[in-house]
Amino acid sequence: MSTVGKAVSLLDVLGSGGAEMALADIARAADFDKATTRRLLVALIDNGLVEQDGGTRLYRLGAGIARLALMREAHFPFLRTGAPVVERLAAATGETAHLSEHSRRGLVSVHVVESARANRIFVPLGEQLPLHATASGIAFLAFAEPRVRAAAMTGGFEIYTPHTIVDPASLASHVEDARRRGYSIGSQGFEEGVDSAAAPILNAAGLATGAIALAAPRSRVTRGDLDRYGMLVAAAGREIGERLYGGGATPQLKQA
Amino acid sequence: MSTVGKAVSLLDVLGSGGAEMALADIARAADFDKATTRRLLVALIDNGLVEQDGGTRLYRLGAGIARLALMREAHFPFLRTGAPVVERLAAATGETAHLSEHSRRGLVSVHVVESARANRIFVPLGEQLPLHATASGIAFLAFAEPRVRAAAMTGGFEIYTPHTIVDPASLASHVEDARRRGYSIGSQGFEEGVDSAAAPILNAAGLATGAIALAAPRSRVTRGDLDRYGMLVAAAGREIGERLYGGGATPQLKQA
DNA sequence: TCGCGTCGTTTCATTATTTTCAACGGCATT
DNA sequence: AATGCCGTTGAAAATAATGAAACGACGCGA
Structure with missing residues (x-):
């Protein structure tokens, strides 16, 4: 499975899970190693596709997703x-x-x-x-x-x-x-x-x-x-x- | 630059360029190798984030983007x-x-x-x-x-x-x-x-x-x-x- | 208060993937 | 027919991802 595929399945997990998810839950749901999951998540965060609550460390889908969707909808x-x-x-x-x-x-x-x-x-x-x-x-x-x-x-x-x-x-x-x-x-x-x-x-x-x-x-x-x-x-x-x-x-x- | 970062910048290029773009144009805009660009694009296609016109081979943002945006909007x-x-x-x-x-x-x-x-x-x-x-x-x-x-x-x-x-x-x-x-x-x-x-x-x-x-x-x-x-x-x-x-x-x- | 387990995070050697360059065939234009 | 550009593929080299282990932090129950 390509790295991109793994990243997208994390997005899927975040989308189909609750509003916000913990690292361990995401890793479990996606069946990836904890460390791998986290590194993919930070890469996604760096690109705005995922956000993390500073206090609770919980992850959620980011505003970058909406941004991409708007650009698509424009075309x-x-x-x-x-x-x-x-x-x-x-x-x-x-x-x-x-x-x-x-x-x-x-x-x-x-x-x-x-x-x-x-x-x-x-x-x-x-x-x-x-x-x-x-x-x-x-x-x-x-x-x-x-x-x-x-x-x-x-x-x-x-x-x-x-x-x-x-x-x-x-x-x-x-x-x-x-x-x-x-x-x-x-x-x-x-x-x-x-x-x-x-x-x-x-x-x-x-x-x-x-x-x-x-x-x-x-x-x-x-x-x-x-x-x-x-x-x-x-x-x-x-x-x-x-x-x-x-x-x-x-x-x-x-x-x- | 991480692989997912590269993939996301391709999505950005697709979003900010025209409605549909050719491989060579995408590679040029993102400043990646032609082969690299294509392999990233197929990975994105496999995950629905990008679509390709069967006839013209042109690439565009895919419905998967809208799907993710809907899931985010739901939460x-x-x-x-x-x-x-x-x-x-x-x-x-x-x-x-x-x-x-x-x-x-x-x-x-x-x-x-x-x-x-x-x-x-x-x-x-x-x-x-x-x-x-x-x-x-x-x-x-x-x-x-x-x-x-x-x-x-x-x-x-x-x-x-x-x-x-x-x-x-x-x-x-x-x-x-x-x-x-x-x-x-x-x-x-x-x-x-x-x-x-x-x-x-x-x-x-x-x-x-x-x-x-x-x-x-x-x-x-x-x-x-x-x-x-x-x-x-x-x-x-x-x-x-x-x-x-x-x-x-x-x-x-x-x-x- | 003190362990205990869990969590998020980081490290590092290993592994696997990605990258790059080159070459190929198709296609359109010259 | 020839040229140039495109999309596509192969294979070695370079790079990034991986997973086990370990660490500190935190919350929980004893």
Whole structure:
């Protein structure tokens, strides 16, 4: 494992642990030597990616992370472009809408607007959405890079509910449906009682870079509602893709 | 220089350069060997911090950066806490308001709400605010960690306008004023025709972690206005500090 | 008050990684 | 066809990272 990889996994540990962590805990979680962990941490501190409380010696993610994220957002305004569309979707339907982006670590929710209703779906920011178990994941897979798709569809699927897809063939058929329709319908695959519709966000090459979705309590929506939501998210996804990648986005349909 | 330091400077180069950069350009900008640069980049790609366009081979900052930033924001909601206050300030005064956070690389603007008026001050997101030449910087210095302050006040000040403070003694007196009043007034130190008022954001130890400021065209504001703005930003800074660090923030005043 | 365990930190020889230089093939321009 | 630049790879040399051990500091319980 490269030094950079080790440093990044420390950042991951800091991000997924508590707000602040002690050296020993970080070393344990990352499975690195105490001394190694500390040296990596000071290197990260020197670069602003990690901060340390002078009093308690506890470590936390630093402001340099936010700085890098701002610079990225300046060049590639995924959030700035997608957020208004998500808000609009949520306002139009009264349900929770969320936007996710694909990174090496999976599909991650980057913006969420919760439904105003009392019975609403909650999606945490930064949550990793399993590709096989969520509508967003399936919409993404339907238009993902072949290598990413192949890697994600070979099996070993974690089971979240009795409805989670566990069979590669069944997953393939769902993905195929999504590819045909341009949106996916997910039913309680990740959490019981939650149905959702999702569509991919396509780059100029027609490959998915993220997804946008609506999630609703199963008791509130019919299959007809979900299909209607599907059309909405598909349009929303197209809009974001076009704004981001400049209008030239053409879905890679099989022959069509 | 440590390996992670090199990797981070590549991220910096990618962030401050164009939207996408070629290997040779990155290597030149960072002053690393071409081969070294590439191997660091692939390590970063493997961890999602950098992405590469399959077709053009161009590199850009990756979604992993945004993921880390979200995880940080979840633990330490600087933006989520500060943004509403900034919006309120801008609405109350009709001038541009902005929030900045201190990182190893300096004071960086993380949220900006522009004035609605035609003649308005523009502050780019992610901009580095020089500590000696901006109201935000001086407000920050007045309550900064002693070591940070000492490092920033020794001189070698870049000159931006004829009004930029270039003398350490003069800077010290401005900082002292800010410390006494709880806010700073900046007049055309960074950009001609721009006056501003800023206040620090203090952590539980009374040390500055960022700043909040109002900026207005010089032609529109009197000294009285600026002092009024100063009170407003001071209150706003206190509010953010208390929300973030939990009410216990006590400014480190000299004896007082 | 006195151990006791844990924590963060530092040292140093060993180990492993990274760096550098050179060379190669691809690609576009000349 | 030739030139120049690019991205990529190989292999020896240089450098940085590693892990065990030890130290002082701190908090805890006896």
